[in-house]
Amino acid sequence: MINPQYRQRAIQLREELSDDYFILWIWDEALGAAGSPGQFYEIRALASLANLQAVQAIPKLFKPVSIYDNQGGRIGFMIKKVGAGTNALSRLRAGDTLELIGPCGNGFPLTRSKRVLLLSGGIGYPPLWYLQKELINHNQIYWMHGGASQGDIFPCDEIWTEDGSIGRKGRVCDQLQETLVKQEIDIVYSCGPEGLLRAATAVTTEMKIEHYCSMEAYMACGIGVCHGCAVPIGTPQDWTYRRVCKEGPVFNADSIRWELL
Amino acid sequence: MNDIWRNSRHAGHLLKSRLGKLELSTPLTVASGTFDLENFEFFDPACLGAFVCKTITKEPKKGNPPPRLFETEAGLINSIGLQNPGLDVFINEKLPQYRDKLSMPLIVSFSGSTIAEFCAMLESLERCEGIAGYEINVSCPNVENEGIAFGIDPDVVFALTRELAAITNRELCVKLSPNVTDIARIAQAVEAGGASSIALINSLWGMAIDYRTGCSRIKKGVGGYTGNGIKPVALALTYKVSQAVKLPILAMGGIYDWQDALEFIWAGASAIAVGTANFVNPLAAPELIMGLGEFLLTQNKAVRDLVGKVQI
Numbered sequence: 001m002i003n004p005q006y007r008q009r010a011i012q013l014r015e016e017l018s019d020d021y022f023i024l025w026i027w028d029e030a031l032g033a034a035g036s037p038g039q040f041y042e043i044r045a046l047a048s049l050a051n052l053q054a055v056q057a058i059p060k061l062f063k064p065v066s067i068y069d070n071q072g073g074r075i076g077f078m079i080k081k082v083g084a085g086t087n088a089l090s091r092l093r094a095g096d097t098l099e100l101i102g103p104c105g106n107g108f109p110l111t112r113s114k115r116v117l118l119l120s121g122g123i124g125y126p127p128l129w130y131l132q133k134e135l136i137n138h139n140q141i142y143w144m145h146g147g148a149s150q151g152d153i154f155p156c157d158e159i160w161t162e163d164g165s166i167g168r169k170g171r172v173c174d175q176l177q178e179t180l181v182k183q184e185i186d187i188v189y190s191c192g193p194e195g196l197l198r199a200a201t202a203v204t205t206e207m208k209i210e211h212y213c214s215m216e217a218y219m220a221c222g223i224g225v226c227h228g229c230a231v232p233i234g235t236p237q238d239w240t241y242r243r244v245c246k247e248g249p250v251f252n253a254d255s256i257r258w259e260l261l
Numbered sequence: 262m263n264d265i266w267r268n269s270r271h272a273g274h275l276l277k278s279r280l281g282k283l284e285l286s287t288p289l290t291v292a293s294g295t296f297d298l299e300n301f302e303f304f305d306p307a308c309l310g311a312f313v314c315k316t317i318t319k320e321p322k323k324g325n326p327p328p329r330l331f332e333t334e335a336g337l338i339n340s341i342g343l344q345n346p347g348l349d350v351f352i353n354e355k356l357p358q359y360r361d362k363l364s365m366p367l368i369v370s371f372s373g374s375t376i377a378e379f380c381a382m383l384e385s386l387e388r389c390e391g392i393a394g395y396e397i398n399v400s401c402p403n404v405e406n407e408g409i410a411f412g413i414d415p416d417v418v419f420a421l422t423r424e425l426a427a428i429t430n431r432e433l434c435v436k437l438s439p440n441v442t443d444i445a446r447i448a449q450a451v452e453a454g455g456a457s458s459i460a461l462i463n464s465l466w467g468m469a470i471d472y473r474t475g476c477s478r479i480k481k482g483v484g485g486y487t488g489n490g491i492k493p494v495a496l497a498l499t500y501k502v503s504q505a506v507k508l509p510i511l512a513m514g515g516i517y518d519w520q521d522a523l524e525f526i527w528a529g530a531s532a533i534a535v536g537t538a539n540f541v542n543p544l545a546a547p548e549l550i551m552g553l554g555e556f557l558l559t560q561n562k563a564v565r566d567l568v569g570k571v572q573i
Contacts, residue, residue, distance in 0.1 A: 227329070
């Protein structure tokens with residue numbers, strides 16, 4: 001573990017996945033050695049303040065993006081175009097410069113000799129890709145992934161789409177209980193839209209299955225300073241706001257006070 | 262990169278400034294709640310003339326429900342609600358870290374819900390070593406019964422300042438809200454009450470709504486608006502206050518770079534702070550001091566030569 005660092009790194013490679021999804025690869029051995037699955041970086045397309053004034057643009061916040069892959073110093077960020085910040089990132093090409101703050105937050109607790117369910121929706125996929133690489137030699141993994149349509153689907157064991165364009169039609173949580181029983185799941189790792197995480201937690205809590213969620217939040221600093229990315233964590237009687245960027249982004253699903261979100 | 266400001270070290274004597282009782286090695290500090298020890302991973306702390314910590318309250322505060330942030334066309338809306346661990350945890354856990362790690366004066370920002378509570382907090386802090394001064398937060402827009410309830414009434418500000426000034430010989434800086442009818446009257450009340458400097462501005466009221474759904478972007482509806490969008494407002498209020506009082510001013514509000522800093526210095530600020538800029542550019546502080554130092558060298562002027570010398 002190291003504290004988040006600030007770096008500017010050239011993009012080594014840009015990989016197209018579909019109309020909306022792409023991967024930016026950078027190279028940094030020291031940062032690569034420090035990262036773990038579930039951690040994230042605050043990233044942004046580099047533009048110096050001098051350049052920004054020249055083009056009359058206004059400097060914007062960094063965007064939190066989880067680590068998609070991290071091997072021997074090669075770090076990948078899988079990104080979906082959703083707003084202005086990710087659209088700016090989508091204009092980057094190999095050779096352009098990325099600004100990074102990270103690695104930020106705490107990753108997933110790793111496990112051994114378990115039957116693991118990975119559960120992801122849409123752009124919740126990337127951190128679980130990195131996680132499965134760390135888990136695969138020591139566990140049995142079953143991965144369910146869902147999205148709005150086939151453009152949101154990536155390699156996994158069970159596919160769900162809301163429009164039925166590929167895989168099963170419906171939401172990835174629709175038959176979660178049956179899958180947990182059938183696959184004899186011991187532990188669940190999830191990442192995706194809040195509705196998915198909330199629905200999954202209701203099932204795993206009921207079945208008393210260990211479950212870790214990676215949460216998303218609007219962020220300013222990414223390093224625990226501004227307290228902007230708060231989520232309520234604790235028991236119904238005794239909870240407090242924890243920072244997604246510092247104590248998270250991974251939380252025990254039972255400890256998240258979904259009723260307050 | 263981490264020590265770019267050192268390139269302008271030979272401008273050191275020109276960068277010196279003074280905020281009330283504090284000698285500052287540079288006029289730059291950080292806005293409360295936007296900066297902490299974590300940021301020193303990014304650059305050499307020596308570019309800061311003082312360090313202002315996040316506002317503390319007597320009891321721990323949970324803060325406001327999320328979402329707490331939204332980035333606007335120009336600047337940021339926040340609704341943190343003064344989340345903090347409370348005075349006791351601050352004194353026992355946070356303050357020792359600051360004593361160990363900070364090489365510049367520490368200014369402790371705090372807020373209370375009654376004059377008696379402000380005074381009790383100050384008495385506790387007075388017993389602690391390693392504190393150079395206080396920033397009295399009477400201007401947080403995000404809490405209902407603390408801060409801003411005080412900052413809008415000149416008579417209350419005067420009474421509070423007078424009580425606090427009687428307790429401490431350390432730097433006493435009162436932070437004002439822009440969300441008032443006449444900030445000059447409040448500044449005069451601070452001066453009459455015996456404070457040694459004034460900080461301004463705290464955040465403006467701000468709001469953003471998702472135009473498709475009609476949902477507020479901030480859970481509590483209205484939050485505090487900061488960043489480059491508020492710079493002209495902050496600059497005007499700095500100028501107005503500098504015309505109304507003799508107290509030195511620590512100015513902030515949309516300062517992102519050295520050019521912004523100079524505008525505030527011309528308008529009357531003896532010291533300036535970067536806040537939202539820390540989120541947008543992790544190297545905002547060292548880059549600002551480097552640019553300011555080079556400008557001063559070129560002009561062969563010191564910060565103190567420029568303070569309040571705006572030409573109208």
